[in-house]
Amino acid sequence: MNKPEVLAPAGDMERLKYAIAYGADAVYLAGKHFGMRAASGNFSDEELRDGIAYAHERGVKIYVTVNISPRSPEFPELEEYLKKLYLYHADAIIVSDLGVIRVAKRIVPNMPLHISTQASILNYEAAQFWVDMGAERIVLARELTLKEIKTIRDHIPPEVEIECFVHGAMCISYSGRCLISNYTTGRDANHGACAQSCRWKYALMEEKRPGQYFPVDEDERGTYLYNSKDMCMIDHIPELIEAGVTSFKIEGRAKTAYYTAGITASYRRAIDAYFENPTPDFKVPEDIREEIGKISHREYFTGFYFGRDPKGQYYPDVMYIRDWEISGLFDSCDEDGNAVFVLKNRFFSGDTLELMQPGKPVYSFKVENMTNDDGEVLDAARSAMMRIHLKFPFQVSEFSILRKEKAANPIKKA
Known part of the structure; x- marks a missing residue:
């Protein structure tokens, strides 16, 4: 039994570094x-080169998405781009368009x-087609069951890797191949510019009664009839491995460094815990489940x-569950535990915060004697991006994160 890969998203260099730091x-x-x-910041050519080198120095692979459906005039630029990725030593490119694949092979x-999941691979014949085209890995469509994944695994060569999404936002359309955004806003989802129109509030209007909107259900606000819940498979590590999934993919290139760090660390810890005790009745430690929440x-x-x-995919509003918020990101710390954080959201003296550190347990503490760069004691940290000095009984690790609870929210078992 091979340990599956934890595959994290990165929308920019900061999130790349947090993903690597957290496992x-x-x-x-x-x-x-x-x-x-x-919509993600994404990487300039120079950042791609530096990001790939940064990852490789730490034993981490980089896969570059080249998974849009391009138009003919884009191919000359695409050819030059692929050459750069090869020179930068990218570990793989994620593709879906046959034209892109043909150019890449040349x-x-x-x-x-x-x-890419954009190819909507739903069966073993489709999977084998892509293998015949030279694919080393296939990213299966999100619409498959574990049983169907196992069937695909059993019908393709064992050296071909299977990657599946295990956490994050779900698309209302088959594996992201959606035209709603293009129709409503002109923003082409298949060129990476999705406006997430499926998350909007909708009501019904009769053709001969313009301006009269009728809710699709009994809620007078309308309904988010396309809106989906988020996927979470943290409780099902053994089943995913048994089905033959070799790479656990986390959705979220447009999300924050805090999201990247917290979700990556949770799946890293859950997989490691299972391999320390790979029993049929394995349960994810409760603190990991709480962390996901x-x-x-x-x-x-x-x-x-x-x-x-049976409870459905439908999510009745557009609001996120945000009961914790990031308070600050690590700047520096000396050997005596004198740490500096860059403020993201305000907090006050006397508040209880949590300190997340790569590879270490969460540390809860009460804010006391915080100061600014001039050594002045503060009763509150209010100004965004200001530097906050705090004293800890240990040296704080690089890439640590401060967070604050807004309201209790235990994770709901999937």
């Missing part, structure tokens, strides 16, 4: 073009190909892995 085996990201998340024939999310469910959820 990612590999990170997927995009350049400024040809990726499916234009321009960078030694570059490993991962077939402290990260911004919609209500969790298990996607399609166990068939259609």
Whole structure:
């Protein structure tokens, strides 16, 4: 039994570093073009080169998304881009368009190909087609059950890797191949510019009664009829491994460094805990489940892995569950525990905060004697991006995060 890969998202260099610090085996990201998340900061050519080198120095792989559906005029630029990725030593490119694959095999024939979830691979014949096209890994459609994944695993060569999403936002359309955004806003989801129109509030209007809006259900606000819950498979590590999933993919290139750190660390710890005690009755430690609940999310469910959820995929509003908020990001710390954090959200003297550190237990403490750069004692940290000095009984690790509870929110079991 091989330990599965923890594959984390990164929308920019900061999130790349947090993903690596908190336990990612590999990170997927995009350049400024040809990726499916234009809303993310993404990486310039120089940042791609430096980010890949940074990851490789720490034993982490980098997969670059080249998974849009390009138009013909884009191909000359695409060819030059692929050459750069090869020179930068990207570990693989994530692709879905047959034209892109054809160009990649001609321009960078030694570059490993991962077939994107955009290809909507739902059966073993489709999977084998992509293997015949040279794919080393296939990213399966989110709509598959564990049983169906196992069937695919049993029908393709054992050396071909299977990657599946295990956590994060779900798309209302087959594996992201959606036209709603394009129709409502002109923003092309298949070029990475999705406006997430599925998250909007909708009502019904009769053709001959313009301006009269009728709610689709009994709620006068309208209904979020396309809106979906978030996937969470933290309780089902053994089942995913048994089905043959070799890479556990976390959604969220447009999300924060806090999200990247917290979710990556949770799956890292859960997988490691299982391999320390790989029993049929394995249960994820409760503190890991609680940690998942402290990260911004919609209500969790298990996607399609166990068939259609009897409670449904539908999420009744657009609001996230955000009962914890990030208070500060690590700046520096000396050997005596004198730490400096950059403020993200205000907090006050006397508040109880939690300190997240890579590879270490969460540390809870009461804020006392915090100061600014001039050594002045503060009763509150209010100004965004100001530097806050705090004293700890240990040296605080790089990439540590301060957070504060807004309201209790235990994770709901998926």
